[in-house]
Amino acid sequence: MSSVLGFRDPVADAIGLLRPRTVVGPSLLAAGEWALRFDPFLHVRIGGLVRGTCWLILEGHEPVLLREGDTFMLGNPPPYVLASSPGASPRPAGPVLAGAEDGFVRIGPESGEDLYLCVGHIAFDDRNAALLTDLLPSLVIVRVGDPHGGRLAQLIDLLATEVGVAAAGGPLVQNHLAQILLVHMLRAHAGRTHRPTGWLGALNEDGVGVALRAVHADMAHSWSLKELAEISHMSRSAFAQAFKSHVGTPPLEYLIQWRMSLARDALARDTLSISQLARATGYQSESAFSTAFRRVVGSSPAQFRNQSRQPPRPAANGS
Known part of the structure; x- marks a missing residue:
């Protein structure tokens, strides 16, 4: 991506x-x-x-x-x-x-x-x-x-x-x-001793930080838990536990949330077609992407894009 x-x-x-x-x-x-x-x-x-x-x-x-x-x-x-x-x-x-x-x-x-x-x-x-x-x-x-x-x-x-x-x-x-x-x-x-929670603090953790950087460097890749654990030089169970401990969410859920955040931004700015966005966020088909988007966002990609195009309603006049 x-x-x-x-x-x-x-x-x-x-x-x-x-x-x-x-x-x-x-x-x-x-x-x-x-x-x-x-x-x-x-x-x-x-x-x-x-x-x-x-x-x-x-x-x-x-x-x-x-x-x-x-x-x-x-x-x-x-x-x-x-x-x-x-x-x-x-x-x-x-x-x-x-x-x-x-x-x-x-x-x-x-x-x-x-x-x-x-x-x-x-x-x-x-x-x-x-x-x-x-x-x-x-x-x-x-x-x-x-x-x-x-x-x-x-x-x-x-x-x-x-x-x-x-x-x-x-x-x-x-x-x-x-x-x-x-x-x-x-x-x-x-970088301080009392590190913050979430992805910001996890960047300095050796194994989890490597996985985070790899994911963000290539959001289009079909990442699996096994692959992320391997590049972190950890077992799957140890990696999943360490990731959730430092970041606050499981690895694959984190990946989905970031993909959908990037997708919402692209749809709001209307920079990519839905099929292009599906490929850019690691989905093999537009339907698979749309299903994931609806689960996270609550509307289809097309509905979200159309709503983003609408001008904001003027405030009602108060008396």
Whole structure:
């Protein structure tokens, strides 16, 4: 399937299906005592300190001091506060951010600015957002001294540079840098001792990770449990148990779910015929594919594609 739809591994598949929409900034320059309270936000926020320190106070967590070069990722975050100190009285962030000029919000006298915070908001296609957001904790922090920290700090610096200059192609560069930041944050999160659940954490498991990468590299192949166990150098029973333990679903059920996720995306964008899609997802016939699709999605491929083509209904006028 990778040769048809362009996907190669679980992370590439997920990012492709998520259709990320990135908004970078406004960046924050601050001096003195300050605190901003942010409302809950769907999907992901990423940020990093270019200069200075600040406190991140997330509902349900102990306050965290962020230092220059540190980066953070918030997954479907509850309300949170960014502040110069834990005791600072917060004000709503919305009106403050609305007053941004040239991509920056300034708090306090410009001559005394000792904080430079660069942030990005990443929203996903609602139909597939759970592929990633269900695997993320509400807060991930990567310190500048961590294995991935230096690289992330460099990316934050690059992003801050793009925000600070009005250069040709700036929004495009900012969008791509924010998505690169997301991937590196996912790598950092997946590589930690307390590994996440699901396919994200399983990528670092020797046997299961090999099978995951093989499946995503060739979704058109008719994978069997025996074949996946062999490339993982495990018995079928040991592989099936390890896979379900790390990923959360049995191997072949995982394969079907990913195939149907990719199929829904292709049908919604109308990029392949149903017969082409059947072959691309490893089915010998269109009828076999349609049966599997109906079982997972609840409608036939043709019905799903037709529904996706229909424009959304306008909202009813309220009185």
